[in-house]
Amino acid sequence: MNEIGLIGLAVMGQNLALNIARKGYSVSVFNRTPEKAQEFMQNKVKDEQIKPYYDIKSFVESLKRPRKIILMVKAGKPVDDVIQELLPYLDKGDLIIDGGNSYFKDTSRRIKELEEKGILYLGMGVSGGEAGALHGPSLMPGGTQDAYEMVKDVLLKIAAQTEAGPCCTYVGNDSAGHFVKMVHNGIEYAIMQAIAEVYDVLRKVLKLSPEEIGEIFEKWNNGELNSFLMEISYKIMKYKDKETGKYLVDLILDEAEQKGTGKWTSQTSLDLGIPTPSLNLAVEARSLSFFKEERVQLAKRVTKIYPEIDIDKEKIIKDLENALLFSVFASFSQGLWVISEASKVFEYNIDLSEVLRIWKGGCIIRAKILDFLRDIIKENKENVNLLNSEKALSFLMDKIDSIKYITNLAKDFYLPTLVLNSSLDYFLxxxxxxxxxxxxxxxxxxxxxxxxxxxxxxxxxxxxxxxx
Structure with a gap:
C-alpha cells in the first residue's frame, strides 16, 4: 500500500510526485491519459517508489487509509470531474488536496460539499514552477487544521527549505490557501510588469542592448533587488537564439498571456474595497499588449516628438533601480492588505508574517525584500499595508524622487509605465x-x-x- 496518491501528470504533477518519492514516501500516480503515465514511468522515474495505476478504482485501493490524494489538474470543471470520479471509492476521513490554481470560491464550495460526505479537503497553493515542484516549492495549504495535520510531515519535507524554516505553513481556515496563492499571483503580475517597464526605459531611452541590460539586472540582483524574477530577467536578457544568433528576447512577440489569477485578484480586491492599483494595472497592461494589430496601426499615425535632453546614463540607471524597489514594495503592500481584509471577512485567521516567511524560498516572488517586510510586520501586526511604519516611510521617501523622475522621463519618451505610475499614485x-x-x-x-x-x-x- 502506498502512502500518498497524485492525480495529474503534466510537468508540475510529475515533478511533485518525484519530489515526494525522493523524500522517502511511496506514491501512486494516475493520469486520465494512460500514455502520459507510461511515458512518465519510462522517462522520468528511476529508483523512486512510484507506481502507476490506470483506473481510478485500483488507484484509490492502492493507498493506505486514511487516503491522501493530491490533485494536480487544471482549475475549474476538471477538478470537480476528478472529485466525482473519486467519491465512489473514498471512505470517511480520506483527504483530497487540490494543488492547482483553483478559484478560492470554488475551493470553499468543495470543502463544504465534501464535508457533508465526511471527506476532508485542502486547497493548496503551490508556487515555484517546474523547478520548484521538483526541488522544493512554496506551499500554501488552507482548510481545516485536522486535514493539514494528516499531511503536515510530507508537506514540510517537500517544501523549499530556508534559514527561516520550510516554506510551508497552515495558512488558515476554509479557502485561505488558494486565496493567498491568488494574491501571490497578483503581486507576481505587478512585479513582472514593473521589471518590463524598467527594461523598456533602458532599451528605448538609454538605447542599451539586451546584453547591457542583462549586466545591469545582474548587478541589481546582487543588491536590494535580489529576487527570483530579477535573476531570470538577467538570464533572459543574455540568452541568444541558437538558430539566428540574435538575442531571443528581441524575437519574442509582445503579447503577454494570462491564466486568470491576476484578474481574480483585481476583482476580489474591488469586492473587498481594498485599493490595489499596481496589481490591477498589471492585468490591464497584459490586456493592452494583446491588441498588437491596433497598436501597430496607431503607432504609424502618431508623430512622436522626443525631447532634446542630456542623458545622464548613471543617474537614470540608479533612479530606475530605486523606482523598481518602490514599485515592488507598493505591490507587496497592496497584496498583503487584500489578504488581511479577506482574513477578517472570510474568517481565515491568516498570519501575514508567516505568509511572507513561506514566500522566501521555492516561490516565484521570493525576494530579499521579504525580510524587510517581515521586520515591519513584526513591529506591528496590525500594520496590514506596511505603510504605518517609520522604516517603510523612510524607505519609500528615499526613492520617491527617483520614481517621479522616471515616470516623467517615460512620458517624455511616450513610454507607458502603468505599474510604476500606479505605485507612485497609490503612495501619494x-x-x-x-x-x-x-x-x-x-x-x-x-x-x-x-x-x-x-x-x-x-x-x-x-x-x-x-x-x-
Whole structure:
C-alpha cells in the first residue's frame, strides 16, 4: 500500500510526485491519459517508489487509509470531474488536496460539499514552477487544521527549505490557501510588469542592448533587488537564439498571456474595497499588449516628438533601480492588505508574517525584500499595508524622487509605465490628507441625491443644488 496518491501528470504533477518519492514516501500516480503515465514511468522515474495505476478504482485501493490524494489538474470543471470520479471509492476521513490554481470560491464550495460526505479537503497553493515542484516549492495549504495535520510531515519535507524554516505553513481556515496563492499571483503580475517597464526605459531611452541590460539586472540582483524574477530577467536578457544568433528576447512577440489569477485578484480586491492599483494595472497592461494589430496601426499615425535632453546614463540607471524597489514594495503592500481584509471577512485567521516567511524560498516572488517586510510586520501586526511604519516611510521617501523622475522621463519618451505610475499614485494617495473625493461626493449628491457628510458637523446631508 502506498502512502500518498497524485492525480495529474503534466510537468508540475510529475515533478511533485518525484519530489515526494525522493523524500522517502511511496506514491501512486494516475493520469486520465494512460500514455502520459507510461511515458512518465519510462522517462522520468528511476529508483523512486512510484507506481502507476490506470483506473481510478485500483488507484484509490492502492493507498493506505486514511487516503491522501493530491490533485494536480487544471482549475475549474476538471477538478470537480476528478472529485466525482473519486467519491465512489473514498471512505470517511480520506483527504483530497487540490494543488492547482483553483478559484478560492470554488475551493470553499468543495470543502463544504465534501464535508457533508465526511471527506476532508485542502486547497493548496503551490508556487515555484517546474523547478520548484521538483526541488522544493512554496506551499500554501488552507482548510481545516485536522486535514493539514494528516499531511503536515510530507508537506514540510517537500517544501523549499530556508534559514527561516520550510516554506510551508497552515495558512488558515476554509479557502485561505488558494486565496493567498491568488494574491501571490497578483503581486507576481505587478512585479513582472514593473521589471518590463524598467527594461523598456533602458532599451528605448538609454538605447542599451539586451546584453547591457542583462549586466545591469545582474548587478541589481546582487543588491536590494535580489529576487527570483530579477535573476531570470538577467538570464533572459543574455540568452541568444541558437538558430539566428540574435538575442531571443528581441524575437519574442509582445503579447503577454494570462491564466486568470491576476484578474481574480483585481476583482476580489474591488469586492473587498481594498485599493490595489499596481496589481490591477498589471492585468490591464497584459490586456493592452494583446491588441498588437491596433497598436501597430496607431503607432504609424502618431508623430512622436522626443525631447532634446542630456542623458545622464548613471543617474537614470540608479533612479530606475530605486523606482523598481518602490514599485515592488507598493505591490507587496497592496497584496498583503487584500489578504488581511479577506482574513477578517472570510474568517481565515491568516498570519501575514508567516505568509511572507513561506514566500522566501521555492516561490516565484521570493525576494530579499521579504525580510524587510517581515521586520515591519513584526513591529506591528496590525500594520496590514506596511505603510504605518517609520522604516517603510523612510524607505519609500528615499526613492520617491527617483520614481517621479522616471515616470516623467517615460512620458517624455511616450513610454507607458502603468505599474510604476500606479505605485507612485497609490503612495501619494495614501499620504494625502485631503483628496478631491469631496467633489465626487458633491457630484453624486447633485445628480442622484446620494447625500454626503460634512467636515464641520455631524450628520448626513443632501442639497438641492439647483433650487428654483
Amino acid at each position: 494617495s495614501m499620504i494625502e490628507e485631503n483628496l478631491p473625493a469631496n467633489l465626487i461626493q458633491a457630484q453624486r449628491d447633485f445628480f442622484g441625491a446620494h447625500t454626503y457628510r460634512r467636515i464641520d458637523k455631524e450628520g448626513i446631508f443632501h442639497t438641492e443644488w439647483e433650487a428654483e
